[in-house]
Amino acid sequence: MGDLFHQLEVSCKSRPATSSTNMLQTEYCPPIDSALFSAIVSDYDLTNSNATTELRGTLDALKATAIEEEATGFDASGSGAQHEDYSPGHPTSVPESASASRETDMTSLSNGLSSVDLDSEGSPDRAxxxxxxxxxxxxxxxxxxxxxxxxxxxxxxxxxxxxxxxKPAFDDLLNQVYFEEGGTIDGKDKVSAKGIDAFSEENVVKRGRKGKKRGKNIKTIDAMRSSSLPTESRPSTNQWQTAKGDVDFISDRANIPAQLVLSLYNQEDRSVSRTISAILKTFLPEDPRSEEPGVQVDASVLGQEYPGLAPEYLVALIKLTQPSMTAARELAKALTTKPLTHETGSRVIIPQYAPVRISDADDFNQSGFDTDTSTVDFGSASASTAKLRAARQAAMDQARAAYRKSRSDRLMGGAAGYYSQVGRDHGAALHQSQAAEANAIVSAQSSAFEIDLHGVTVENAVRIARQRTNAWWNGLGENKVNGRVGADQRASGFRIITGVGRHSAGGKGVLGPAVKKGLEQDGWRLEVNSGAITVRGKSRIH
Structure with missing residues (x-):
C-alpha cells in the first residue's frame, strides 16, 4: 500500500494554496495533523472574516485537545507507539524515536494520505x-x-x-468478479472463462512428457492449489511451527484466545479435529430447533455441504463463528478431515459401526428412490432462498457504495473488495438453497414411477431427472435384468413430465430438450412424447 500511495502522489495533480491557508497551517500544524487540517479548512471560505473567526475557534479547540493528548502519551493509531516514517522527505507527525519495523501499519497509511494531501510547499491538496x-x-x-x-x-x-x-472500467471489473465467482444467479449458469483467459495456468492442468512416467497420478487443479486447512492434512517437519499454525487457525476463526486453544490442543494430543470438537461441545444447544431463524437457516446451508455433522454441531459452528460463514465452513472442513497418523498422538482410534438392518419388506416404494430430497420442507427452503437473495443483493449494494466512497478515500477500495466477496459467498449459498427448494417442489408433485418438473429451473430439472431416473433403475433390483420376471415394471418405464413449453419465451419449450439431452448423455433409452419423456431402460451401447 505504501508504493500505491507513492504512485498516487507522483501521478495525481495538486492545487496551489493561498497565503492565508499557509499562515494558518504554520500556526496550527503541529500539533494538529496536516490531513485533518486540510479537511477542516476546505469547509470554510477564508475570504469571509466571520468564517475565518469560526475556523480559528475550531482549530484552537483541536489544538488544545492535541496538546493534552501528547502530554498523556495517547497513541491514536492503536499500534502501540511503534511508528515509522512513510519515506524520506514526506511530512509526518510521529516522533523520531519510533520503531522502523512496520511500514504498512496505520501510521504509515495516515502519513501516505498526508503526503498526497500536501504539495511540496505544504499547501492542502484536493479533498x-x-x-x-x-x-x-x-x-x-x-x-x-x-x-x-x-x-x-x-x-x-x-x-x-x-x-x-x-469509473466504467471499475464497474465492469466488479461485475466480472461477481459473475465469475458468484455461482449461478437466479438459476442461470455462471459465466465461464472465455478467450485467452480460458487458457491461463489457473484453468489448464499441466501434462507430463508423452510416454514418460505413465504410472504416476496426474495432479488436479485443486491438488495444486494451497489448502486453507491447518497442517493436519499435510505433514510438517517442525512440530513447533505445526502446533502454532494449528492453534492460530482455530483461534482466528473461532474468536477464542490462543492460550485457551493451545491448552485444549495439548489435551487432545495435538489433533485439530478433536480440539474443534471439544470447543463446540461448550456451544451445543439443547434443542437446535429453538435457535433463531437466521442461525437455523445458516446451519441448514452448512449441513448440505457437510451432511455428516449432527444438527447441534452445525448450530454450534454458526454461533461460534458469527457472522463469518466462511470461517464456519473452514472449521467444518477441518472437523471432518481425517488426520494423519503421525499427528494423532499415541491414541489408536478403532471405529465401531452399527450393524446393517435389512428390512423384510424389500418393496420398491421403500427403495433407493426415497432420497433425502423428499424430506425437504418447501416453506423453510423458500424462506432460506429469499433471505440469501436479499443478503447477496445487500452485499453487492454495499460494494458499489464503498466504490463510490473510494473516490475520496482510497481505503474504501478494500471495503469494496470485501463486500464483493461477501456477496459471492451469499451467491454460493443461494445456489444450494435454490436446489433444495427445487427438490421440495418436485417431491411434492411426484410418485415412485413419475415426476413432474413444472416450477423448477432448467438446471435443477436436469439434475433431478438424472437422480430420480438412477434411483428408479436401481430400485428395480434383479427385475431390471431378470427376463420375464421384471418385464412389466421395465415396460411401464419411468415417466418424466416436462410440459410443452406454452409459457416459455416464444412458446417453445426449453425444459424438455434439456432433460432429454442430459438423459441421453447418461445412456438411457427414451421415448419422447408431447410434454413428457418415458425412460425404458439402458441403451444397448452402454
Missing part, C-alpha cells in the same frame, strides 16, 4: 482524489490491489476497452 488523472500503470496497480483474483491482462484489457476511463 477528492481524481483517479482519472492517473496514468495507465497506476490505474492497473490500484485495480490489482482491489481485485486480486483478476489477472493483470484482464484488468489492462478492460481499461483499454473503456478508453482508460476509471
Amino acid at each position: 477528492e482524489y481524481d483517479f482519472e488523472a492517473c496514468d495507465q500503470d497506476t490505474k492497473v496497480s490500484i485495480l490489482r490491489d482491489i481485485f486480486p483474483s483478476l489477472s493483470e491482462y484482464t484488468i489492462s484489457h478492460t481499461l483499454a476497452h473503456h478508453d482508460s476511463k476509471w
